[in-house]
Amino acid sequence: MTEYETARAGKISEALRRVASDEGIDAERLRGLVSEGRVVLTGMARKHSRIIGIGEGLKTKVNANIGTSPDHADPEVELEKMRVAVSAGADAIMDLSTGGDVPAIRKRILDECAVPVGTVPIYEAIVGVTRQGREIADCNVDEFFGAVERQAREGVDFMTIHCGLVKRLADTVAGTRTAGVVSRGGCFLLQWIAKNHRENPYYEYYDRLLDIAHEYDVALSLGDGLRPGAIADSTDGAQIGELMVIGSLVERARRRGVAVFVEGPGHVPINEIPANMLLQKKLCAGAPFYVLGPLVTDVAPGYDHITAAIGGAVAAWHGADFLCYVTPAEHLGLPTVQDVHDGVMGARIAAHAGDIGKGLAGAADWDRKVSAARAGLDWEKALDASIDPPKAKKMFDRSPRGGEELCTMCGEFCAIRGSRRSRE
Amino acid sequence: MTEYETARAGKISEALRRVASDEGIDAERLRGLVSEGRVVLTGMARKHSRIIGIGEGLKTKVNANIGTSPDHADPEVELEKMRVAVSAGADAIMDLSTGGDVPAIRKRILDECAVPVGTVPIYEAIVGVTRQGREIADCNVDEFFGAVERQAREGVDFMTIHCGLVKRLADTVAGTRTAGVVSRGGCFLLQWIAKNHRENPYYEYYDRLLDIAHEYDVALSLGDGLRPGAIADSTDGAQIGELMVIGSLVERARRRGVAVFVEGPGHVPINEIPANMLLQKKLCAGAPFYVLGPLVTDVAPGYDHITAAIGGAVAAWHGADFLCYVTPAEHLGLPTVQDVHDGVMGARIAAHAGDIGKGLAGAADWDRKVSAARAGLDWEKALDASIDPPKAKKMFDRSPRGGEELCTMCGEFCAIRGSRRSRE
Numbered sequence: 001m002t003e004y005e006t007a008r009a010g011k012i013s014e015a016l017r018r019v020a021s022d023e024g025i026d027a028e029r030l031r032g033l034v035s036e037g038r039v040v041l042t043g044m045a046r047k048h049s050r051i052i053g054i055g056e057g058l059k060t061k062v063n064a065n066i067g068t069s070p071d072h073a074d075p076e077v078e079l080e081k082m083r084v085a086v087s088a089g090a091d092a093i094m095d096l097s098t099g100g101d102v103p104a105i106r107k108r109i110l111d112e113c114a115v116p117v118g119t120v121p122i123y124e125a126i127v128g129v130t131r132q133g134r135e136i137a138d139c140n141v142d143e144f145f146g147a148v149e150r151q152a153r154e155g156v157d158f159m160t161i162h163c164g165l166v167k168r169l170a171d172t173v174a175g176t177r178t179a180g181v182v183s184r185g186g187c188f189l190l191q192w193i194a195k196n197h198r199e200n201p202y203y204e205y206y207d208r209l210l211d212i213a214h215e216y217d218v219a220l221s222l223g224d225g226l227r228p229g230a231i232a233d234s235t236d237g238a239q240i241g242e243l244m245v246i247g248s249l250v251e252r253a254r255r256r257g258v259a260v261f262v263e264g265p266g267h268v269p270i271n272e273i274p275a276n277m278l279l280q281k282k283l284c285a286g287a288p289f290y291v292l293g294p295l296v297t298d299v300a301p302g303y304d305h306i307t308a309a310i311g312g313a314v315a316a317w318h319g320a321d322f323l324c325y326v327t328p329a330e331h332l333g334l335p336t337v338q339d340v341h342d343g344v345m346g347a348r349i350a351a352h353a354g355d356i357g358k359g360l361a362g363a364a365d366w367d368r369k370v371s372a373a374r375a376g377l378d379w380e381k382a383l384d385a386s387i388d389p390p391k392a393k394k395m396f397d398r399s400p401r402g403g404e405e406l407c408t409m410c411g412e413f414c415a416i417r418g419s420r421r422s423r424e
Numbered sequence: 425m426t427e428y429e430t431a432r433a434g435k436i437s438e439a440l441r442r443v444a445s446d447e448g449i450d451a452e453r454l455r456g457l458v459s460e461g462r463v464v465l466t467g468m469a470r471k472h473s474r475i476i477g478i479g480e481g482l483k484t485k486v487n488a489n490i491g492t493s494p495d496h497a498d499p500e501v502e503l504e505k506m507r508v509a510v511s512a513g514a515d516a517i518m519d520l521s522t523g524g525d526v527p528a529i530r531k532r533i534l535d536e537c538a539v540p541v542g543t544v545p546i547y548e549a550i551v552g553v554t555r556q557g558r559e560i561a562d563c564n565v566d567e568f569f570g571a572v573e574r575q576a577r578e579g580v581d582f583m584t585i586h587c588g589l590v591k592r593l594a595d596t597v598a599g600t601r602t603a604g605v606v607s608r609g610g611c612f613l614l615q616w617i618a619k620n621h622r623e624n625p626y627y628e629y630y631d632r633l634l635d636i637a638h639e640y641d642v643a644l645s646l647g648d649g650l651r652p653g654a655i656a657d658s659t660d661g662a663q664i665g666e667l668m669v670i671g672s673l674v675e676r677a678r679r680r681g682v683a684v685f686v687e688g689p690g691h692v693p694i695n696e697i698p699a700n701m702l703l704q705k706k707l708c709a710g711a712p713f714y715v716l717g718p719l720v721t722d723v724a725p726g727y728d729h730i731t732a733a734i735g736g737a738v739a740a741w742h743g744a745d746f747l748c749y750v751t752p753a754e755h756l757g758l759p760t761v762q763d764v765h766d767g768v769m770g771a772r773i774a775a776h777a778g779d780i781g782k783g784l785a786g787a788a789d790w791d792r793k794v795s796a797a798r799a800g801l802d803w804e805k806a807l808d809a810s811i812d813p814p815k816a817k818k819m820f821d822r823s824p825r826g827g828e829e830l831c832t833m834c835g836e837f838c839a840i841r842g843s844r845r846s847r848e
Contacts, residue, residue, distance in 0.1 A: 070835035071825055098837055126837070136842075178792060179799045180843035187839035191846050229840075230795035231780065231788055267795075269788070270741050270781035296737060296777035298791040298798075301807065302815040306773055309730050310737040313720060317694050331798070332819040333832040349730055353720035356655065357694035364655055364693070367722040368602060371654035371691075374722075374755070375603045383725065391726040395756040401495055408757040411494035413522055413550070415611035416653075418560075419604035422615050 002217040003041045004259040007034035015044050019053040024362060033057055037250070038286045040259040042092070042219045043116035045155040050115050052091050054261060055288035059360065060316040060351035061091040063118065063290070063324045064344050066109075072334045073100030079108060081340040086115055088344035088388075090325070094118040094160075096184075098127050106154065116157035118221060121147035122185045122202075136188055137195035144201045145208055152216035159218055160263065161209060163202035164246035165189050165225035170200070173238040179230035179267075186225020206249060210256040220253060220260045221290055222246045227266030231298050234268045235276060247283040254285075261288035261322065268294035270314055277318035290322040291315050295330075304330040305339075305346035312347055316354020323347045323354075345388055352387075377405045377416060426641040427465045428683040431458035439468050443477040448786060457481055461674070462710045464683040466516070466643045467540035469579040474539050476515050478685060479712035483784065484740040484775035485515035487542065487714070487748045488768050490533075496758045497524030503532060505764040510539055512768035512812075514749070516582075518542040522551050522608075530578065540581035542645060545571035546609045546626075560612055561619035568625045569632055576640035583642055584687060585633060586610050587626035588670035589649035591617050594624070597662040603654035603691075610649020630673060634680040644677060644684045645714055646670045651690030655722050658692045659700060671707040678709075685712035685746065692718035694738055701742035714746040715739050719754075728754040729763075729770035736771055740778020747771045747778075769812055776811075801829045801840060 006013050012027050016034060019041060020027040030053065033039040039055030054061050064085035066078050082093055092115050097105045102124050110117055125147040129139045148159065162185045170193045173181060181187045189200050202209060213220050226242040228234040246262055253260040262284045268276055273294055280289045294311035295304060308326035316323060327335035327343035335343065355363035366385070373382035383392045399408045406414045430437050436451050440458060443465055444451040454477065457463040463479030478485050488509035490502050506517055516539050521529045526548050534541055549571040553563045572583065586609045594617040597605060605611045613624050626633060637644050650666045652658040670686055677684040686708045692700055697718060704713045718735035719728060732750035740747060751759035751767035759767065779787035790809070797806035807816045823832045830838045 069832055070837065071832045072823060072835075099835070123837075130836075174847045179795045180840065180847065182839050182843070184834055184837055184839045187842040187846070188837075191842055194846050230799070231791040232795060270737055270777050271783070297773060297780065298795045299776060299809070300769075300773050300811045302810070302812055302819050303769055303773055306730055306733050306770055307777065310734050310774065310777055313694055313734045314738065329819055329833070331831070331833075332816060333823050336822075345724075345727055346730055349721060349724050349727055350734065352723065353694050353731065353734055356721065359695070367655040371603045371656060371722045375654070385723070386726070387724045388726055392756060395726050395753055398760075399496060399757050407755070408493055408495045409753070409755075410608055411496075411523070412554075413494065413547075413608055413612075415606050415608045416604065418611040418615055419598075419606070422611070422618050423598045423604065 002214060002257050002259060003044060004034060005257040007031045015041055015051045018051055023053060023058050025057060036286065037254050037259070038288070040219050040261050040288050042157045044217060045157050046110060048114060049157065052116055054322045056286065056321065058321070060320065060354050061322045062089065062344060062347040062351050063092040063094055063322060064090040064340060065094045065096050065324065066340065067096035068099035068105060069334050070099045075100060075105045075108060077337065078105060079112065080337050082109055082113055084337050084341050085344050086113070088341050089348050090115065090344045092116045092118060096120060096123060098123050102127055106151070110155050118158040118160065119151050119156050120160040120185050121151050122162070122188055126188050136191045139192060141201045141205060145205065145212070148209065149212050152212050152218045156218060158221050160185065160221040160223040161202050162186050162189055162223040162225035163200065163206055163209065163249055164222055164242045165200050166203050166245055167193050167199045169226060169238055169241050170194065173226055176238065177236070178232040181226060182229025183223065183225045183227055185223055189225055206252065210253060210258050213258045214256055220258060222249055222260055222262045224263045224265065227264070227292065229267055231267050231269055234265065235272050239265065240279065243280060243283055247285065250284045250287045261290050264289055264291040265294045266292060267298055268296065268311060270296045270310065273311060273314045274318045277315060277320055281319055288321040289319060290324065291320045292324040293326055295326065301331045302328055304328060305343050309346040309350040312350030313353040313357070316351055317357030319358070320354070323351050348387060375416060379405070426638060426681050426683060427468060428458060428461070429681040431455045439465055439475045442475055447477060447482050449481060460710065461678050461683070462712070464643050464685050464712050466581045468641060469581050470534060472538060473581065476540055478746045480710065480745065482745070484744065484778050485746045486513065486768060486771040486775050487516040487518055487746060488514040488764060489518045489520050489748065490764065491519045491521035492523035492529060493758050494523040499524060499529045499532060501761065502529060503536065504761050506533055506537055508761050508765050509768050510537070512765050513772050514539065514768045516540045516542060520544060520547060522547050526551055534579050542582040542584065543575050543580050544584040544609050545575050546586065546612055548575070550612050560615045563616060565625045565629065569629070569636070572633065573636050576636050576642045580642060582645050584609065584645040584647040585626050586613055586647040586649035587624065587630055587633065587673055588646060588666045589613050589624050590627050590669055591623045593650060593662055593665050594618065597650055600662065601660070602656040605650060606653025607647065607649045607651055609647055613649055630676065634677060634682050637682045638680055644682060646673055646684055646686045648687045648689065651688065651716065652692065654691050655693055658689065659696050663689065664703065667704060667707055671709070674708045674711045685714050688713055688715040689718050690716055691722060692720065692735060694720045694734065697735060697738045698742045701739055701744055705743055712745040713743060714748065715744045716748040717750055719750065725755045726752055728752060729767050733770040733774040736774030737777040737781070740775055741781030743782070744778070747775050772811060799840060803829070
């Protein structure tokens with residue numbers, strides 16, 4: 001039985017109990033949410049991984065993408081990114097490798113990673129095909145599913161599959177958009193469908209996918225191959241059409257006892273984010289929502305950890321459950337280790353701001369702790385409790401101070417101190 | 425006649441015409457907004473300054489705070505910050521100097537700065553008093569107003585005056601909050617009021633303030649001395665009580681022909697930002713709203729340009745007109761030149777995201793331009809049109825690329841290219 005089926009059978013598993021304890025919620029309440037498909041558990045595949053819950057009533061989680069590209073295929077660098085991301089507080093890692101020895105890199109990540117690991121199996125399938133000098137369109141159905149099964153067997157915890165990008169939508173999206181299709185997996189399928197005049201195999205043979213996911217208890221992340229890649233393309237017919245297909249696939253996965261969550265945009269103007277969250281929750285029967293950003297503007301390459309933090313915070317406030325980080329290098333190149341760190345921090349800030357906004361019980365306790373220490377001019381306690389103590393301490397200590405207890409911003413005119421003195 | 429009176433008299437001044445042209449809106453429409461106090465013009469005091477409009481129907485503006493502190497009083501560094509802030513796109517600069525030769529630093533800023541300059545005159549008054557070895561409470565009424573008049577005469581464009589922090593509120597705020605009073609000017613007044621058992625002089629003699637503002641056509645920025653400095657203190661009785669007092673002062677300023685805008689928080693949970701914007705606009709009869717942040721969490725010192733970008737974007741979307749930047753050094757120390765650059769970028773991203781969100785005509789054209797170039801794989805055009813071309817280009821060029829037209833993120837698997845090919 002999958003964790004989802006166990007919860008539906010009314011049983012509280014050890015995995016579920018651990019997640020309930022981590023989240024500080026009642027195990028029976030969590031079981032109910034899992035059984036309704038509103039929360040997905042992942043991380044059970046490898047003994048050394050933390051198990052996390054993603055969905056309604058839980059803390060908003062953060063994923064960090066790592067992985068080689070054809071131009072940058074140093075596995076050591078990607079492993080270092082994984083370590084930095086996890087130590088910066090990422091709740092999950094996705095390995096998106098497409099360069100070098102892809103299976104070997106994945107094995108090292110799976111062997112070491114202490115948080116759930118996700119993948120996009122179509123990448124391995126297409127990389128394999130193109131390395132044989134074949135076209136993307138030559139990838140056959142067994143190759144598409146072979147990558148899924150192989151990775152499931154190896155212990156991947158969740159997988160993005162773009163099974164909602166059906167032929168009808170692929171045929172009409174061309175020419176209707178400013179930025180076309182920006183999802184890598186979506187674009188592979190788009191080319192495959194166009195050339196072969198056939199239905200998306202992950203959609204056509206969706207039951208085969210469900211069988212694999214069921215056998216290995218892998219959570220499926222139903223990918224949005226048609227996510228908007230420009231503000232001008234947001235919330236369009238292609239995006240919402242795909243979301244509706246995904247909604248029907250959520251129902252089928254639940255009937256088969258497979259846990260699913262749903263991926264979302266992308267580039268979305270800030271004012272359209274609430275409607276996007278509502279639509280996903282309604283059309284996908286409360287499935288957890290995993291968003292990439294959203295990026296609230298297209299104009300800021302170099303700062304997309306900030307545009308994504310804005311969108312991610314608004315999204316989490318309005319119901320998103322899982323934020324995929326965006327690094328400052330997005331749209332420009334493969335991130336550095338530092339970019340990965342900064343991306344995780346931006347996404348964690350967004351997730352926490354969203355948790356306060358959605359009224360998650362206890363979320364603001366962290367803020368109260370930091371602010372109470374600050375109000376008491378207990379710098380050490382305040383900075384130790386902050387999201388990135390080494391960075392905060394380094395900046396605090398950067399410049400010589402007149403008085404030991406005061407920061408250099410106001411020095412002797414410190415309002416916190418004045419306000420305290422006035423109170424005393 | 426002040427610009428406000430000119431607009432009320434039905435006349436379109438040269439300053440107003442320039443602003444209308446910059447904003448791409450009809451001059452008569454802008455005149456109407458200025459005459460209703462919904463837009464404030466500032467920057468008329470110095471010939472070499474750009475004149476900007478702040479308020480309804482216009483692009484959201486960004487202010488950068490610079491200035492020495494007692495521990496850091498190098499005027500050259502502050503002038504460099506000013507230059508960097510302006511070249512990064514700040515629409516206004518506030519000189520908050522409290523260290524070194526405060527009037528000399530201000531003079532250099534006013535002589536050079538090509539955008540409107542704001543100040544907080546109480547700083548100069550209190551610095552003067554404490555340098556004479558006197559207590560804050562010894563500052564007399566003529567000293568409070570002397571600083572205002574002197575700075576107005578010198579050509580300061582707008583001034584923050586904490587005239588809404590009345591004795592009744594000062595007497596009750598103590599002890600009710602997690603972080604007390606975090607406004608430096610507010611805290612000076614709090615101490616002055618508590619020690620002297622007298623009303624806030626800027627409130628008691630508000631007409632004297634209006635006379636000065638009217639004579640020099642200085643815009644008043646009605647400061648929120650009781651702005652919340654912690655998530656736990658947001659939208660409390662002290663904050664809203666002060667906002668209501670400020671609302672009454674807005675009406676009095678308008679009767680006197682003086683242009684005013686209103687300052688707002690501070691630390692505010694993301695879900696309380698819309699109500700805060702609504703309250704300000706309602707209680708202050710549509711006056712432009714100038715917010716510091718808001719910061720959506722207290723836990724991220726070192727990243728407060730991001731927490732402020734989240735809050736600023738939501739605030740602008742819901743009606744804020746003017747964003748005061750927050751740098752990564754906020755709560756930790758005086759910002760470096762790089763921090764100032766990063767702070768301006770964060771605030772500009774928030775302002776632009778908010779402008780798209782509030783439906784400002786033409787706001788999303790910038791995004792369309794960047795995305796169309798990106799979709800055409802015209803990297804030079806896309807990066808040149810972005811918010812910080814040197815930074816974006818540096819990151820794009822950071823690593824060797826396999827194909828010249830592709831970034832290293834996906835390399836040969838570029839979705840943008842695949843999507844184009846599929847279309848062709």
